[in-house]
Amino acid sequence: MFEALGQRFSNIFSGLRGKISESDLSNFAAEIKTALLESDVAQVVAENFSNQILKIASERADEINKSTNPAQKIFEIVNQQLTQTLGGSARRLRFAKTGPTVILLTGLQGAGKTSLAGKLAKYLKDQGNTPLLVASDLQRPNAVTQLQVVGDSIKVPVFAPEPGNGVGDPVKVAKAGLQFAKDKVHNFVIVDTAGRLGIDQELMQQAINVRDAINPDEIFFVVDAMIGQDAVRTAxxxxxxxxxxxxxxxxxxxxxxxxxxxxxxxxxxxxIIFAATGERV
Structure with missing residues (x-):
């Protein structure tokens, strides 16, 4: 995911040699900001990140220059900040105290929610769980059929009482799916919801209604990594x-x-809790 950005950072670090001056640090921070912007990081995020790097490096200037490898010290600062920005330690799934753990997938149309639902179900099944996929995306053409095909391919049952393609109530399907999971003793429920090609109130209200009906233990925002500068607005x-x-x-x-x-x-x-490649489950 960060190969190109990592290469840019490596090139920037390679330009740091010998004793590091305040001017060197300012130039370095400016180059970091440029590299982030060229990697589609939002302007405000790139500015905050580079300013934080400059602040920390300036405060630790004596320590950096007394070390045998000042560039390595600065690398450690950048790496630490990058790790902290991305959430620090790994985030693990939250489990329900009683009954099945319910995961609601949200996001724009085309983000890959249905494929992700299959990947997540397979991941959970491989760990010995009994997931159920619930087809609550009743808007996108053939969304229900796609989820059924995905479920068949990984041998995970799909709750799909409605044909979709604009037919059926996604809230009722989600509630009925949760009850079905309880009756059949599934310990995970993954609810696929409808997206749109853009953000609109109808999309959001439908997702809110489904959320309120099933009270999920986890809500995942599924986003296309190629969304670029639209990421902040959408998220x-x-x-x-x-x-x-x-x-x-x-x-x-x-x-x-x-x-x-x-x-x-x-x-x-x-x-970030998961990252996925391709559509294949």
Whole structure:
């Protein structure tokens, strides 16, 4: 995900030699900011990150210059800040205290929610769980059929009482799916919801209604890693609307430059819990 950005950082670090002056640090911070912007990190995030690097490095200037490798010390500062921005330690799934653990997937159309639902179900099944997929995306053409195909391919049952394609009530399907999971003793429920090609009130209200009906243990915001500069606007709209607990990045095998990850985590304060490549389960 961060290969291109990592290469840019490496090139910047290679220019740091010998004793580091305040001017060197200012130039370094400016180059870091440029590298972040070129990786599709939002302007405000790039500015905050580079300013923080400059502040910490300036405060530790004596320590940096007394070390045998000043450039390595600065690298450690950048790496620490990058790790902190991305959420620090790994985020783990929250489990329900009683009954099945319910995971609600939200995001724009085309983000890869349905494929992600299958990947997540397979991941949980491989760990000995009994997941159930619930087809609550009743808007997108063939969304229900796609989820059924995904479920069949990994031998995970799909609760799909409605044909979709604009037919059926997603809230009723989600509630009935949760009850079905309880009756059949599934310990995980993954609810796929409808997206749109852009943010609109109808999309958000539908997701809110589903959320309120099933009271999920986890809400994942599924986002295309190639979304670039739109990442912040989209993530903030979902955070302020339906809300979410963690981020899932998809399509990392494409032309993703990593900026979406940094921007979303920094702006929303929510960690990345999973990252996925391709559509194949």
């Amino acid at each position: 903030k709209a979902f955070a302020d609307g339906v809300g979410f607990d963690a981020v899932v990045l998809t399509k990392l095998d494409g032309d993703a430059r990593g900026g979406a990850a940094l921007s979303i985590v920094e702006i929303t304060g929510k960690p």
